[in-house]
Amino acid sequence: MKALHPFVLLSLIFLLPLSIGSVDGYGHGEALHGDALALLSLKASLSCRPHVLRSWLPGNVASVCEWTGVRCAGGRVVSVDIANMNVSTGAPVTAEVTGLAALASLSLSGNGIVGAVAVSALPELRYVNVSGNQLGGGLDGWDFPSLPSLEVFDAYDNNFSSSLPAGVTALPRLRYLDLGGNYFSGVIPASYGGMLALEYLSLNGNNLQGTIPPELGNLTSLRELYLGYYNAFDGGIPPELGRLRNLTMLDVSNCGLTGSIPSELGELASLDTLFLHTNQLTGEIPPELGNLTALTRLDLSNNALTGEVPSTLASLTSLRLLNLFLNRLHGPVPDFVAAMPRLETLQLFMNNLTGRVPAGLGASAALRLVDLSSNRLTGMIPEMLCSSGELHTAILMNNFLFGPIPGALGSCASLTRVRFGHNYLNGSIPAGFLYLPRLNLLELQNNLLSGPVPSNPSPTLTGSESQLAQLNLSNNLLSGPLPAALANLSALQTLLVSNNRLAGAVPPEVGELRLLVKLDLSGNELSGPIPEAIGRCGQLTYIDLSTNKLSGPIPEAIAGIRVLNYLNLSRNQLEESIPAAIGAMSSLTAADFSYNDLSGQLPDTGQLRYLNETAFAGNPRLCGPVLNRPCNISSDAGGSTAVSPRRATAGDYKLVFALGLLACSVIFAAAAVLRARSYPGGGPDGAWRFTAFHKVDFGIAEVIECMKDGNVVGRGGAGVVYAGRARSGGAIAVKRLNGGGRHDHGFRAEIRTLGSIRHRNIVRLLAFCTNDQEANVLVYEYMGGGSLGEVLHGKGGGFLAWDRRYRIALEAARGLCYLHHDCSPMIVHRDVKSNNILLGDGLEAHVADFGLAKFLRSGAGAGAANAGASECMSAVAGSYGYIAPEYAYTLRVDEKSDVYSFGVVLLELVTGRRPVGDFGEGVDIVQWAKRVTDGRRESVPKVVDRRLSTVPMDEVSHLFFVSMLCVQENSVERPTMREVVQMLSEFPRHASTQPSPSSASSSSAPEPDKGPNCYKLFPDLLN
Structure with missing residues (x-):
């Protein structure tokens, strides 16, 4: 439910005196009795829930002015406010509000009312709010001429369709009109330009087309105008809008506008906010925009604007937000940007800007967010960037910056996100930089940084205080040992320090990083043994220790990491045999042990037997069927000794005989079933x-x-x-x-x-x-509820409440988890989509349609964490928009292909949109969601299904980020379905749904406070 607009609040204050008056005997008047009967008729037509509006009873007519939400004055009902009382049962209704001759204010908002509500014959009515419901059809049933006093009409966030109502133009006093967040189609009538009393007009978030009528320029009393979001207008911005001299807010974003920005907009002297982002605007930024000296927010991002940033914008001294990113601007970042005294947000990324970053940036204003990435900027990072102590995000990656990282950033306690990768920065990492108390993401990769990885300069910083989730120092010139102080970074999820000059041992303190998901120390000069303590990092899915000087045996403790998908120990000096426990790990989908000094027989269980022999190359003393090297030869040509097999014992023959009997029993049982x-x-x-x-x-x-x-x-x-x-x-x-x-x-x-x-x-x-x-x-x-796809995308706009959507996600995840982790051999569905998730009469979810399903070779039997090996298909099968990239390109399929498809289903549940067809040619829901949100949690509301009037944003963001994990390009980095179930079970009210009847280790919901936190699992998703 949106917050009340200031104009609406003023209207309510104006009406307040009407609600507090009292007239002796008002309960006995005939007119008041008629008002009570009209209210009872309204309650009956709304089919209210039994527990609401209990005071509205036929036997209680004399006390109508004491009914819930009712106010009287002068012996009549003048106000009815039943907003947010959850009156609707969800059944469609047809209701009419009439017969209340003195009614001045009516609010039915936030009740989820389904169907139609009409208002007529209320000559004193001045305020109407029906927002936040599910009212459908058009507004043809509203007799607007019979509402001559109406000043405020708020119908935001409903399911209204058909054309915009023409009848509102007959309201001479109308000052506030909000028809946004609906499904109105067609064009904006030119007659809307005749509502001269209008001060607020919102038509955003509909399906409007045509052009923006220039007649809107006649609304000279207008203060706020919203026309963007999901509308698809032809042509550009009418220059006539420059006549709206009282306008303080103009938002025409994300609605397909073309052409240039009219210079006439520079005449809107009162303008506080100008949002034109996410269109197809071309040409240069008009220098006339420098006349908008009252402007505090300017967003022209995500267009095709060219030229330089005009120098006239230097006069915008009140500016707090300047967004020009995702354009084709060139030239320098103007020095005046550094002099803007109130600037808080500066985003110029993904342009063609050149020259130096202004040296004074941050010295004059309380900068909070700076993103100049993906340009061609040179020079050094400004020394005063965090002089205000309020900077939380600094993104300067993908430029040509050189020089050292300013030492002052090492004490900038407000920093949460730093991305300086892919530049030419040199010098050492400032002391304290890695250990800032609020820092969540630090990327310094692909630079020329040297010196040691700094230790914790503050002994008072404990692991519980650190929030750093992702640390990337790869591809630099760092030297010296890895400090044991890294153990203080207890929230770390990703540690990437590959391709440096680090030496010494891998510190055993790495085992204290219990939340670590990805560890890459490859391409260094690390020596000594792999510490056993690494086995305590139970969340690791990716380990790369390749190309170092590590020696000694491979620790068997690695096998205790149940979710490990990728293990690379190649090009070291490791000795002895590969532990049988690691060979039995069913979670591994990729591993490399090549070019070490390993010996003995390869384990013949688990995933290792499906690896290519190149994964073991350079180990001449290894033997086994995978290598086509038998283990019964005492020596080879090079003098290497292979392991001779032990002699078979009586116990071995008994085991073979027992297994033979078991196989026969299974065959006879299967035959019996087929005959039944x-x-x-x-x-x-x-x-x-x-x-x-x-x-x-x-x-x-x-x-x-x-x-x-x-x-x-x-x-x-x-x-x-x-x-x-x-x-x-x-x-x-x-x-x-x-x-x-x-x-x-x-x-x-x-x-x-x-x-x-x-x-x-x-x-x-x-x-x-x-x-x-x-x-x-x-x-x-x-399945009486039909398919999820039909319910979400059917013509009837089948509506699913948020709570039900979340439960469907969890239930479907449990079904897929069973296929992947509790079936032997593993079953890969290969056609996971919303149309193949069927809903029962109670809308419980069932995975269906297994016509493309495949059994994958099993490694460890039922209950294994991840028991499949990828297989190559003869052709791509599945449904467009759901197919994982690696499947489409290589024809190789494994369980992670299903995970990708399930991530698309989660996006459908969050957005209410189809996977393809709604975003332009060649763009699917995954690309669209990533582009719109840019991985930021605060941007998730931009993609939420607008049919959902009120949603718990913490749950929505959680489900969205789980979907983002599932649709990662690299299949190795996607979670398993078991991990998906765990993440979706984090919210207690959903985790209580019935778990799967399979093994408790795989499908049972974990305790809510012990599930993995998906916002931290893969923080590289968050820009």
């Missing part, structure tokens, strides 16, 4: 074979009966789905695959998958039918 319930259902040429996987009360006759056109509930590329009934009357869904019985169309994959698994969040396959002459038919439990 199989019988002919027709003639010899068209015999139906029916196989049930559960106890069912229907047969082939019921299945055939339901396959009629009148029962069709869905059609797809694979076949047709019918709704049917069992003998007891229960519902079933019958899927008849295309192409006849001799064409597979995913039939065998679906049978093989669904026939062997059981999980509450995976749709149940009840039976299947085959007929060589006719078709393949699958019978499922019926």
Whole structure:
């Protein structure tokens, strides 16, 4: 629910005297009695929840002025305010407010009312607020001419569609009109330029098209104008808007405008805020904008503007925010920018700016955010950048800056994010820089920094005080040892120090970094053993210690890191054998042990047996089938000794015999299942074979009966789905695959998958039918709620409340987690999408449609953390917009491909948008979400589904960032589905949903305070 606008507050204050008057006997007047009856009629038409408006009762008419939300004056009802009382049951209603001749103020806002509400015949009505509901259709039912006194009309954030209402132009006193956040289409009527009393007009967040009518320039009383966001206007900004001399706010952002910025906007002398960002504006920035001396916020970012920053902007001495990023500007960063006394935010990144960064930047103003990255700037970082002590973000990466990092930044306690990578900075890292108390992200990679990695200069800083989550010092000239003081950085998630000149031992204190996810110390001169303590970093998914001088054995403790995906120990001097426990790790998807001095037989379990032999090259004393090097040869040509196998014992033969018996038992059991319930259902040429996987009360006759056109509930590329009934009357869904019985169309994959698994969040396959002459038919439990895609994107605008969306995300994640971690061999779905998540009658989620599913080779059996090895497919299969990049480019698929697709589903739940088609040619929902939010938590509200009137932003941001983790380009850095379930379970009210019936180690929700924090898991997502 949005905050009340100051103009609306003034209106309420104006109406306040009407609400406090009292007239003796007002409860006995005939007119007041009629008002009470009108209110009772309104309550009845709203179908209110039983517990609200309890005082509104027929037997309580005499006390109408004491009813909840009702105020009287002069013996009449003058105000009705039932805002945010949750009156709606969610059922569609048709309500009308009328018969209240003295009513001056009406607020129904924030109640989620579905349907239609109309207002008519209220001659004294001056204030109406129906915002924050789900009112649909148009506003044709509103008799605006019968509301001659109306001054404020707020219909923000509803589902209104059709054209903008023309009737509002008949309101001579209308000063405040907000129709934003709806689905109005068509054009802005030119007649809107005739509402001369208007002071506030908001049409943003609709589906408007056409051009912005120049007649809006006639609204000379206008103080605030909002036209952007989701609208798609043709043409440019009308120069006539320059006549709105009283305008303080002009926001025409993100609505497809073209052309140049009119110089006439420089005549808006009262303007406080000018937002024109995220359009397609071209040309130069008009120098006339320098006349807007009252301006405090100027955002022209994300356009195609050219030329230099005009010198006339130096007169904007009140400016607090200057955003010109993502344009094509060239020339220098003007020196006057450093002299602006109130400037707090300066973002000029991704232009073609050259020259030096102004030396005085930060000396004259309380700078809080500076981003000059991705230009061609030279010179040094300004010494006074943090002189105010309020700087929290400094991003200067991807330039040509040189010289040292200012020592003063080492004591800038306000810093939270620093990105200086990809420059030519030299000198040493300032003392204290790594240990600043609020610092969350520090990137200094790809520079010429030298000297040691600094130790903690302040003994008083403890690990609990540090907030640093990502530290990147890679590709510099740093030398000396890694300091043990790194253990003070207890919040560290990513530690990247590769390709430097570091020497000495890997400090065992690294084991104190219990939240570490990624560790890269490769390309240095580190020596000595790999510390056993590294096994205490239980969150590590990525370890690279390659190209050093490490020696000794590989610590078996590494096998205790259950989520490790990537391990690179190549090009060291490691000795002895690869521990069998590491060989059995099912989580590993990539590993490299090459060019060491390892010996012995390779473990023949786990993922190592699926690695290419290049992962073990340069270890001549290693042997095993992967290397085509048998272990029964005592010596090779080079004099190296291989390990001879031990002699078989009686126990070995007993084990082989027992395994043989077990295999036979499994085969006979499978044959028995396939024979169960199989019988002919027709003639010899068209015999139906029916196989049930559960106890069912229907047969082939019921299945055939339901396959009629009148029962069709869905059609797809694979076949047709019918709704049917069992003998007891229960519902079933019958899927008849295309192409006849001799064409597979995913039939065998679906049978093989669904026939062997059981999980509450995976749709149940009840039976299947085959007929060589006719078709393949699958019978499922019926899902009455339809698919998630239909509910989110259907024509009816099917609305899902936020709480239900979050639970659907968690339930679907549990289903996929079961496939990946509790099935042996692992099952990869390969077509995860919102249309393949079906909803039951209670909207519980079930993963469905396994026609493309694949079994991947298993490493450690059921319950393994990550038991699949990637396989190469013959062609890309899946749905456009959901396919992981590595699958599309290499045809290799593994469980992380499903994780990517699930991340797209999460984005659909957050944004309410389809994966493709809503963002322009070649742009999908992932690219759009990354571009709009830039990885910033404060930008997440920009992408939230506007149908969600009130949402807990902490949960929305959490779900959004989980989705961002899932759709990372590098599949190794994506979380596993087990980790996704853990992250989604962090909020207690959702974690309490029924866990999966599989092993507690895989799918049960962890304690809310012990789940991984996704905002810190991969902080490199946050710019």
